[in-house]
Amino acid sequence: MTDALEIIDLHAKIEEREILKGLSLTIRKGEVHAIMGPNGSGKSTLANTIAGNPKYTVTAGQILMKGNNLLELDVDARARQGLFLAFQYPCEVPGVRMSNFLRLACNARAGKELEVMEFYDKLEKKMKFLDIDDAFMKRYLNEGFSGGEKKRHEILQMMMLEPEFAVMDETDSGLDIDALKVVSRGVNELRGPNLGVLIITHYERILRYIQPDFIHILVDGKIVKSGGRELAGHLEEHGYDWVIGDKSMGVSA
Amino acid sequence: MTTPSPELARGPYKEGFHDDLKTIHSVPKGLSHSVVDYMCDVKGEPAWMREFRHRSLDIFLKTELPAWLPGLRDLDYDAITYYLSPVNKSSRKWEDVPEEIRRTYDKLGIAKEEQKLLGGLGAQIDSEMAYHNIQDSLSKKGVVFLSCDEGMKQYPEIFREHFATAIPPEDNKFAALNSAFWSGGSFVYIPKGVKCDIPLSVYFRINAEQFGQFERTLIIVEDDAFCHYVEGCSAPVYTTHSLHAAVVEIFVKNRARCRYTTIQNWSTDVYNLVTKRAMVSSKGVMEWVDGNLGSKRTVKYPSCYLIGEGAHGEVLSLASADKGMWQDAGAKMVFMAPNCTARINSKSISGHGGRASYRGLVQVRGEAPNCRVQVNCDALILDSNSRSDTYPVMEIDGELVTVEHEASVSSVSDEQLFYLTSRGIKKEDAISMIVNGFIEPIVKELPMEFAVEINRLINLQMEGSVG
Numbered sequence: 010m011t012d013a014l015e016i017i018d019l020h021a022k023i024e025e026r027e028i029l030k031g032l033s034l035t036i037r038k039g040e041v042h043a044i045m046g047p048n049g050s051g052k053s054t055l056a057n058t059i060a061g062n063p064k065y066t067v068t069a070g071q072i073l074m075k076g077n078n079l080l081e082l083d084v085d086a087r088a089r090q091g092l093f094l095a096f097q098y099p100c101e102v103p104g105v106r107m108s109n110f111l112r113l114a115c116n117a118r119a120g121k122e123l124e125v126m127e128f129y130d131k132l133e134k135k136m137k138f139l140d141i142d143d144a145f146m147k148r149y150l151n152e153g154f155s156g157g158e159k160k161r162h163e164i165l166q167m168m169m170l171e172p173e174f175a176v177m178d179e180t181d182s183g184l185d186i187d188a189l190k191v192v193s194r195g196v197n198e199l200r201g202p203n204l205g206v207l208i209i210t211h212y213e214r215i216l217r218y219i220q221p222d223f224i225h226i227l228v229d230g231k232i233v234k235s236g237g238r239e240l241a242g243h244l245e246e247h248g249y250d251w252v253i254g255d256k257s258m259g260v261s262a
Numbered sequence: 263m264t265t266p267s268p269e270l271a272r273g274p275y276k277e278g279f280h281d282d283l284k285t286i287h288s289v290p291k292g293l294s295h296s297v298v299d300y301m302c303d304v305k306g307e308p309a310w311m312r313e314f315r316h317r318s319l320d321i322f323l324k325t326e327l328p329a330w331l332p333g334l335r336d337l338d339y340d341a342i343t344y345y346l347s348p349v350n351k352s353s354r355k356w357e358d359v360p361e362e363i364r365r366t367y368d369k370l371g372i373a374k375e376e377q378k379l380l381g382g383l384g385a386q387i388d389s390e391m392a393y394h395n396i397q398d399s400l401s402k403k404g405v406v407f408l409s410c411d412e413g414m415k416q417y418p419e420i421f422r423e424h425f426a427t428a429i430p431p432e433d434n435k436f437a438a439l440n441s442a443f444w445s446g447g448s449f450v451y452i453p454k455g456v457k458c459d460i461p462l463s464v465y466f467r468i469n470a471e472q473f474g475q476f477e478r479t480l481i482i483v484e485d486d487a488f489c490h491y492v493e494g495c496s497a498p499v500y501t502t503h504s505l506h507a508a509v510v511e512i513f514v515k516n517r518a519r520c521r522y523t524t525i526q527n528w529s530t531d532v533y534n535l536v537t538k539r540a541m542v543s544s545k546g547v548m549e550w551v552d553g554n555l556g557s558k559r560t561v562k563y564p565s566c567y568l569i570g571e572g573a574h575g576e577v578l579s580l581a582s583a584d585k586g587m588w589q590d591a592g593a594k595m596v597f598m599a600p601n602c603t604a605r606i607n608s609k610s611i612s613g614h615g616g617r618a619s620y621r622g623l624v625q626v627r628g629e630a631p632n633c634r635v636q637v638n639c640d641a642l643i644l645d646s647n648s649r650s651d652t653y654p655v656m657e658i659d660g661e662l663v664t665v666e667h668e669a670s671v672s673s674v675s676d677e678q679l680f681y682l683t684s685r686g687i688k689k690e691d692a693i694s695m696i697v698n699g700f701i702e703p704i705v706k707e708l709p710m711e712f713a714v715e716i717n718r719l720i721n722l723q724m725e726g727s728v729g
Contacts, residue, residue: 060684064676088686096684100677104699110682113695117686149699166685 011076013037014059014092014174014205019070021058027068028054030230036174036205043208043216045241046227047249052209053097055227056178059207060094061087074174089118091173095163095180102150107162108132110150111169118170135168139195157188164195174205181215193218213241226252274722275556278529280469280498281366283348287389291472292340295319298442301345305411305445310422318431318441325435330653333559333588337533342474342505344443345389352391352409359385359393367393370496372465382407384464386477389445400458405489406451407462410478413449420451424482428511428539428567436535436561440476440509447477447508452487452518461490461523461709466506468497468532474505481511483518483546490521492712496556497529503558505533512540512548516570519547523708525715528557530586536562544570544599551708554581554589555719563621565594568602568630578704579608580716583616583648584723592621592653597630597660604635609701613644613723619651620669626660634664641671642700644693672700694721 014036021029028051036042046052058065059072061084072079079087102110111132116122136145139161151159160180167175177196181189196206196219208219216224216238224240225232226249233252234240243251287304289297298319302312327334353359359367367385382396384407391409400407406417414421431441448464468475483489497504506528514520520540528534534557540548550564566575577593589612595604610618620639641650652669674696682692698705698717705713 060680062680064680083689084680084683085686085688085692088684094684096681100675100681102678102682102696102699104702105695110685110695113687113691114685117688117691149702170685 011037011073013073013075014207015071015073016059017071017073019058019072020068021054021065022068023054023065028230029058031070032227032231034225034232036207038173038205039202040223041200041206041208041219041221042223042225043210043221043241044225044227044232045210045213045244047253048211050227051230052211052227053178056094056097056176056209059176060084060092085117088170089120093167093170093172093175095160095167095175095177097178097180097182099151099159099163101152101154103152105150106146107148107150108146111166114166115169132169135165138198139165139168139191141165156183157185160184160192161188164192168195168199173203174207175199176207176209178209179211180208181210181212189215190218213245216241228253275499275529277370277496277527278499279369280471280500281362283362283366283387283469286347286350288346289344291343293319293322293344293442297344301443301445307414308418311414314426314431315442318438321431322435322438322442325438327435331561331590333590334533337503337505341472341502343470343472344474344476345445346470346473347388347390348469349387349390349392352394352412354395356393356395363387363392366467366469367465370465370467379460380463381405381458381460382462384409384448386446386464386466386475388468388470388473388475391446394448396462397460403456404453405456405458406449408449410447410449410480411445413451413480417449417451420482421449421480424480424511424513426511428513428541429509429537434537436507437509437537440478440507440537443474443476444478444509445476447479448481448491450479450481450489450491452483452489454484455486456484457487458489461492463492463494466493466495468504468506468528471498471500472502472504474507477508479508479510481520481522482513483515483520485516485518487515488519490523492523492525494525494527496527497532499529500531502531503533504531506536506557508536510536510538514540514542514546514548514573516543517545518543519549521549521551522564523551523712524553525712525719526552526554526556526560527719530556530558532557534560534562536560538562538564539567540565540575541567541569542573542575545572546570547574547576549576550578550593552577552579552591553716554579554591555716555723557587557589559587560589560591562590563592563594563623565596566604567596567598568604569598571599572601573599574602575604577606577608578707579606579620580701580704581608581610581618582720582723583610583612583618585614585616588617588619590619590621592619594623595625595635596623597626597633597635599629600631600633602630602633604633606635606637606639607704608639609642609704610640610650611642611644611697611700611720612648612650615647617649617651619653621653623655623657624665625657626663628659630660630663632662633660635666637665637667639669640700642697643671643673644697
């Protein structure tokens with residue numbers, strides 16, 4: 010058994026349109042990977058497919074988590090086994106209190122009813138760490154939240170659920186610099202030998218705050234270039250045209 | 263979204279059992295004037311009531327069902343027993359209730375302990391009240407809480423002054439039916455200025471098969487007084503039909519306030535055709551909290567007639583239509599005096615092929631200027647086999663009237679399900695969360711114990727919602 014999230018030659022489609030066309034990537038625990046790519050390259054499809062969004066269909070390839078076939082599991086079972094997706098657009102669920110939702114989610118992840126006091130102690134600490142106001146917990150799930158509040162809350166969930174592998178789908182989009190700093194603080198706090206992270210982003214900006222170990226460039230459903238942090242700077246300077254124009258680099262993941 | 267499998271609809275209905283109870287009074291099946299006479303004889307009623315009952319039966323027989331009220335074709339009036347009782351008196355002590363009936367109530371959890379939270383408790387089985395009691399502290403203040411039959415005997419003047427004045431037998435076919443065969447229900451009288459802070463509660467049980475329960479409730483809340491009345495109900499699961507046609511008349515006097523909470527949980531054998539109306543005097547407040555979670559067919563629109571200046575009416579309506587159910591619920595607000603206000607807040611859920619309708623009337627008469635009414639009705643449809651309809655009627659003659667009406671229809675969205683399940687929450691629990699979230703604005707206005715009961719019943723219906 011490998012302590013990793015392994016994506017092997019993944020093909021996936023939405024509504025008969027193939028988006029991922031043979032993507033391979035291995036994220037070991039302790040590593041932070043970033044996937045960058047232009048619009049339409051398949052970034053969100055990758056995030057949704059890993060989490061198991063039923064809108065997307067896997068047509069070929071494999072995803073293994075800790076050696077287990079993730080594709081055989083329902084969305085909720087993947088999460089209980091330690092996968093977490095930070096949503097690009099977290100959705101609103103009216104009438105469901107944040108505290109209630111978080112407690113149910115934590116119980117599900119733990120596989121048992123957690124001590125209520127213990128849960129609230131932990132919650133309070135994490136909220137303080139992320140500068141989240143107490144009143145937040147009495148609000149309904151994401152309802153009427155600003156973009157920044159929603160993202161901050163995604164990170165709070167991640168801190169509470171303590172995943173083994175986290176996929177962050179364009180968490181930086183639409184965030185002002187202060188919110189971005191808070192979100193990054195959360196991820197950096199979690200970073201360590203027990204967590205593998207995949208950051209999916211369009212912009213290099215977030216990578217200044219969460220420094221990845223590896224960067225991959227996604228174009229047209231495939232990883233066309235992989236490397237270290239220096240890739241980000243290169244992209245910033247030259248844009249995606251630089252890789253799109255030079256397909257000869259091929260897949261080097 | 264996924265279509266749920268219909269055979270899994272509605273979780274276990276734990277109230278669906280029936281007990282073999284010895285019958286003390288009963289009549290042959292079907293409607294007749296001789297049944298009316300039998301009832302009057304057994305009950306020892308005054309002549310005016312006998313005459314009223316006979317007249318009501320004639321009205322029933324002459325009255326057509328309204329054209330807008332479909333779905334009652336299977337109802338066979340001749341297959342029903344109109345009066346039947348396993349008890350011959352209403353006891354004030356729980357120990358005096360026949361043991362076999364106590365066992366029924368024990369199974370339903372209407373245990374004696376519940377009295378501690380209540381100002382009074384009543385328990386009706388089939389046609390008669392088996393138990394009716396009120397805390398001494400309340401009766402010392404002059405609060406009266408009796409079965410309706412006892413109310414007529416012990417307080418004949420107050421009774422006759424109000425009875426059938428809010429809902430005369432001519433009002434509708436089922437009000438006429440109730441007027442002819444009424445039995446049981448509550449008589450509540452709250453004297454001037456008395457605040458009855460703890461709820462008075464009554465539980466209605468149908469045990470017999472192919473039976474008609476026609477309880478009648480009369481509540482009089484005098485000037486500046488307050489009361490909260492709560493009713494619950496259940497019935498066994500048979501393969502035949504039963505009928506429940508209640509009439510509830512409430513008089514909220516000047517500056518008084520009354521809250522009437524219903525948690526209707528009939529089995530899907532029961533036709534539930536109920537008329538509820540409150541006459542609200544100057545600056546009085548009437549609040550109906552109407553939870554319809556069971557029955558085969560419910561037809562019920564709690565009403566407030568705002569007859570005094572500055573009166574306020576409120577209906578919080580919650581309907582959940584599961585497999586085999588059609589909830590035709592709603593509210594009526596009739597403005598008959600200046601400066602009155604009202605609010606209707608309705609939420610319905612339909613799933614497993616169930617059907618929920620909101621039917622509402624807002625009528626502002628010419629003599630009612632400067633009134634304000636706000637109507638919200640939201641429907642949640644769980645699957646493509648289920649249905650929701652809205653029939654709002656507004657008749658506005660008054661001047662300077664403000665009417666707000668908002669309606670929405672939604673379904674459990676795939677996005678919401680994906681989001682919740684991606685946090686490890688099982689799909690079934692996720693649907694439950696979404697549904698409970700939907701009704702939260704109404705449930706949060708209920709006292710804790712009723713909120714818990716409503717959530718429990720809704721969650722039972724959600725069981726098996728995943729295909």
